[in-house]
Amino acid sequence: MPHGYNGKLLYVDLDHETYKTVALPNEISKKYIGGRGLGAKLYWDLIPPKIDPLGPKNVFMVLTGPFSGTIAPGAAKHLIVTKSPATKGWLESYSSGRVASELKYAGYDGLIIDGKAKYPISLLINDDKVEFSDARHLWGKGAFDTETYIRENFDPECGTLSIGPAGESLLPIACVGSEYFRKAGRGGAGAVMGSKNLKTVAIKGSKGVSCADISALKDRILEQHKRVKPGYMTPNTLTITNAAGMLPTRNFSKGQFNKGIGTIDKDAILDAKIRDRACYGCFAACSTITKVKEGKFKDLILEGPEYETLGMIGANLEIDYLPAIIKANYLCDDLGMDTISAGVIVGFAMECYEKGIITEKDTGGLKLTFGNYMALIDLLELIAHKKGFGALCAQGVREMAKKLGQNSDEFAIHSKGLELPAYDPRAGWGSAITYSVTPRGGCHRRAWPPSVEILGGVNPFTTEGKAKIVSRLMNLRCIMHSLIVCDLVGSRIQL
Structure with missing residues (x-):
């Protein structure tokens, strides 16, 4: 087997509580690399057409890449592949933590979970041993308490995947948590776990990985360390998109939220920051731990918020009070909900409320006006x-608009059923093309046209040449997502 691979996958059958190893042939690894490439191959082979995403025949996969488990920067990502409850099609969702490394250390290149458990369980993987542990006492608990329980009762340094009440409720916006605040957020992967009665997965391995030339890899990393400045933060993006008119505001009806400058941007995050945090094995430390210093949510600590949350929970809802965004982010993480989709959903509901399509009678007394952060927090729980x-x-x-009618579909912001992220495509038409052609719907991960339309001097208000640009960006991301290397670090280093 070539270096970087174990040559086998772990297949788990929840119906019968059995497991086995499945060979991963050299030719498959060579052709599909890992991550998204391997996921596409397995999706084609294992998931039949037209099945219910929340049915037992849907397969839930956790995949690694050839860099997983090594000291390569940005390689702490893992990939979840399944059929999406949101779009009824292909879903890839990424997160960080120890999951990919521990899966590699346990001897596997990926995990395939099929069927449905008879009752809520925790799947505990320790090298070659797999245990199906009763998790009925965890059902109903938040993702944070669930992960804490697993770390206290299985292994404090394991890789974990956990869902909260949103996953148990089978929401199409339910995410899968790891390392408490790291989330595979988009497309409803948490609902697929919930549909399988799978509350959590814990992985611990002891076998290590092999590199063809560890000394050369180490030297290369030390050389590239100079190219990446520790402490990069995604909130830097908010000032850029706001200036470009690309920051979704008031349910995408505007592209600028000037009240957010100084209140929810990078400067506000720096003011709330208590320390940086790096992903497992990475030197970049691009994540920020924040703390609310005063007011109603005083002393609340969060990893984040990242740009997407600031954009969709903040600007899109016209909320310029950072402590409320931190609180909403914390709630979403514990409840197990995608902050992007949650922000679009609440923004849509607020516009419906202000247009008179819904009233306080419909909302149960909630005054869903833009900027009302207490209504937001109450609604997230509901x-x-x-x-x-x-x-x-x-x-x-998408489904809300169908049920409410009254032309509300005109401001229901999604592509293929997946709510759009924090880049208004009217300010950069390359993003419109990206949202239209990406398999998972409203996705900014497959390509990031703002890199050329906003930062690169390319005219954003034309489609001329954009198909070629988007194609090139997607091809580059395809490599990184098959290696499963972080977008932020992977685009800045040369391995």
Whole structure:
């Protein structure tokens, strides 16, 4: 087997509580690399057409890449591949932590989970041993308490995947958590875990990985270390998109939120920052730990918020009070909900409220005006548990618009059923092309046209030449996502 691979996958059958290893042939690894490439191959082979994403025949996969488990920077990513409850099609969702490394250390290049458990379980993987542990006592708990329990009762340094109440409620915006605040957020992967009665997965390995030339890899990394400045933060993006008119504001009806400059941008994050945090094995330390210093949410600590959350929970809802965004982010992480989709859903509901399409009678007394952060926080709880008006919101904006009618589909912002991220495509038409052609819908991960339209001097208000640009960007991301190397670090180093 070539270096960087173990040559086998772990296949788990929840129906019968059995497991086995499946060979990963050299020719498959060579052709598909790992991550998204391997995921596409396995998706084609294992997931039949037209199946219910929340049915037992849907397969839930956790995949690694050839750099996983090594000291390569940005290689702490893992990839979840399944059929999306949001779009009813292909889903890839990325997150960080120890999952990929521990899976490699346990001797596997990927994990395939099939079927449905008879009752809620935790899947505990320790090298060659797999345990199906009763998790009925964890069902209903938040993602944070769930992960803490697993670390205290299985291994404090394991890799974990956990869902919260949103996953149990089978929300199409349910995410999968790891390392507490790291989330595979988009497309409803958490609902697929919930549909399988799978509350959490914990992985611990002891076998290590092999490199063809570890000394050369180390020297290369030390050389590239000079290219990446520690402490880069995604909130830097907010000032850029706001200046470009690309920052979704008031449910995408505007592209600038000037009240957010100085209140929810990088300067505000730096003011709330208590320390940096790096992903497992990475030197970049691009994540920020923040703390609310005063007010209603005083002493709340969060890893984040990242740009997407500041954009969709902040500007898109016209909320310029950072402590409220931190609180909403914390709630979403613990409840197990994607902050991007949650922000679009609440923004849609607020516009419906202000247009008179819904009233306080419909919302259960919530005054869903833009800027009302307490209504946001209350609604997030209702959405996660599918209670009251939250049951409608839990379906996502595409289904909400179908049920509400009154031309509300004209401002239900999604592509293929996946709510758009924090880049208004009207300010950069390359993003419009990207959202239209990406398999998972409203996705900014496959390509990031703002790199050329906003930062690179290319005219953003034309489609001329954009198909070629988007194609080139997608091809580059395809390599990184098959290696499973972080976008932020992977685009800045040369390995």
